[in-house]
Amino acid sequence: MCIEANHFLSPDMREALSDALKREDSPLGKQVLTELQENLKIAGEDMIPICQDTGMAVIFMEIGQEVHFEGGDLNEAINEGVRQGYTEGYLRKSVVKDPLIRENTKDNTPAVVHFMMIPGNQVNITVAPKGFGSENMSRVFMLKPAEGIEGVKNAVLTAVKDAGPNACPPMVVGVGIGGTFEKCALLAKKALTRDLNKNAGEQHIAALEKELLDRINASGIGPAGLGGLVTAMAVNIETYPTHIAGLPVAVNICCHVNRHVTRSI
Amino acid sequence: MDNIHIKTPLLLETADTLKAGDHIYITGVIYTARDAAHERMYAALKNGEPLPFDPENAVIYYMGPSPARPGRVIGSAGPTTASRMDKYTPALLDAGLRGMIGKGRRNDEVKAAMIxxxxxxxxxxxxxxxLLSRAIKASEVIAYDDLGTEAVRRLTVEDFPAIVVMDAKGNDLYSAEQKIEYI
Known part of the structure; x- marks a missing residue:
């Protein structure tokens, strides 16, 4: 799954990149988007990763509560899968063991694993390798309730503006609103794995997604930050109930190589 | 859009002719270095020790490739975010570095040192x-092998495509292109 995610984008992402090329009108922006199409083609045909930053492996494990694991440590099994995928797939090893001492683990482990319990007897595994050009431009804002929807818009647009060319636009913007400090960040990450053609379930959130996307694309940042109409391909927002005193907002920015693969067992 | 072909080493006279927005193709030798290699080169400069390559008229590519498959020159080989190197860059420019290839904005200290x-x-x-890996015809680790993907590599490139974002006069394509007025 690590190898697949790093060489092939999901159909919705491919479609979004083709649409971006049709919509773009700046010559430089068009050229960038054309070269990104060519890059995707070469990646798939020659089995060269789409981007050299093959990411830190983020794994979402949805585990049916009827499922029982036997014969070893599940965490270690996941890391072994990442180890094999990154070694056998000629993917870059980008993980350092200690954030301050910074010695490379040389097999891209450990992964960042999020476990969620779900009803039933199924296990859904999502592998989402995350590059750090865009990860570094992501933000958490702890807003006051009085700042309301305008505060949320301002937070998202500020994060996108600051990210600019660094985050390899055209980007996908994942937003988490509500919950606690860590919950909104996780929502934002999860939002990046949602099909780009699907809007948020609630009407007011879907309207917010559309407004933010339009305003981001009016920024002029454009493909590769070199100017143009297409700065983002989608804004995906996930929400969760929150505390009477708070309005947490997380903005997780992803570059045009928004990778995720899901398998169910 | 004019396509301009330039060669490395990048001479001062050539650098002076390039303008922000120019689409260029680079042929010759360039060197890779990213965060960890920059930290070491910076320390070497401070201690009066030699760098892994002659910085005079050199071009650095901020890049750490994915591993090459058997029989290939290199793996995936796109640019990393340049601003992480800003802390170390003015010292390298003062040592003779003429060009840098990366992505994203630079700070004012780098801009001043470039001018x-x-x-x-x-x-x-x-x-x-x-796509960019196709322009790389040879790759050899020349220093800091222990850094893995972050080692310094000597790359031979042919018609490597890039865009002049900041020229030697301080013009910046990123700031020119953005007209962000949000709320």
């Missing part, structure tokens, strides 16, 4: 590592 030393900052397309 002072007649240097140019190019952007390659971020996330187009498979």
């Amino acid at each position: 002072r030393n007649h240097a140019v900052y190019f952007a390659a397309i971020g996330g187009a590592g498979a």
Whole structure:
């Protein structure tokens, strides 16, 4: 799954990149988007990763509560899968063991694993390798309730503006609103794995997604930050109930190589 | 759009002719270095020790490739974010560095050092590592092998595509292109 995610984008992402090329009108922006199409083609045909930053492996494990694991440590099994995928797939090893001492683990482990319990007897595994050009431009804002929807818009647009060319636009913007400090960040990450053609379930959130996307694309940042109409391909927002005193907002920015693969067992 | 072909080593006279927005193709030898290699080169400069390559008229590519498959020169090879190297860059420019290839904005200290030393900052397309790898004809680790993907490599490139983002006069394509007035 690590190898697949790093060489092939999901159909919705491919479609979004083709649409971006049709919509773009700046010559430089068009050229960038054309070269990104060519890059995707070469990646798939020659089995060269789409981007050299093959990411830190983020794994979402949805585990049916009827499922029982036997014969070893599940965490270690996941890391072994990442180890094999990154070694056998000629993917870059980008993980350092200690954030301050910074010695490379040389097999891209450990992964960042999020476990969620779900009803039933199924296990859904999502592998989402995350590059750090865009990860570094992501933000958490702890807003006051009085700042309301305008505060949320301002937070998202500020994060996108600051990210600019660094985050390899055209980007996908994942937003988490509500919950606690860590919950909104996780929502934002999860939002990046949602099909780009699907809007948020609630009407007011879907309207917010559309407004933010339009305003981001009016920024002029454009493909590769070199100017143009297409700065983002989608804004995906996930929400969760929150505390009477708070309005947490997380903005997780992803570059045009928004990778995720899901398998169910 | 004119396509301009330039060769490395990048001479001062050539660098001075390039303008922000120019689409260029680079042929010759360039050197890779990213965060960890920059930290070491910076320390070497401070201690009066030699760098892994002669910085005079050199071009650095901020890039750490994915591993090459058997029989291939290199893996995926796109640019990384340049601003992480800003802390170390003015010292390298003052030592003779003439060009840098990366992506994203630079700070004012880098811009000032570029003007002072007649240097140019190019952007390659971020996330187009498979496409860019085709312009790389040879790759050899020449220093800091222990850093893995972050080692310093000597690359031989042919018609490596890039865009002049900041020229030697301080013009910046990123700031020119953005007209962000949000709320």
